[in-house]
Amino acid sequence: MTPFADLQTSVNDAVMTTLADTTATWGAITVPVIFAAPASEALGVSGYAPKATALESDLPGIGEGDAITISGRPYVVVAAEPDGAGMVNLQLREGA
Secondary structure, three states: OOHHHHHHHHHHHHHHHHHOOEEEEEOOEEEEEEEEOOEEEEOOEEEEOOEEEEEHHHOOOOOOOOEEEEOOEEEEEEEEEEOOOOEEEEEEEEOO
């Protein structure tokens, strides 16, 4: 790894250690995540847009359609968006 990559990894680890507010389980993997469910509105219908942020290395290969459980609630991944800096942002919808 380059010195910058080492620093980036250290910062990402510190961010998750400090800011993760719950855990997510994907298959047999349980990892810390930063979870939010802000209110949203589309076509006059109110709802919320759940999302989670995790270390990309903690959820290798997660993608659209995958089931994930966060704080004991089931969700389905609508989009998995790597940020290019070692984190992945998950756009979610409630699962069954």
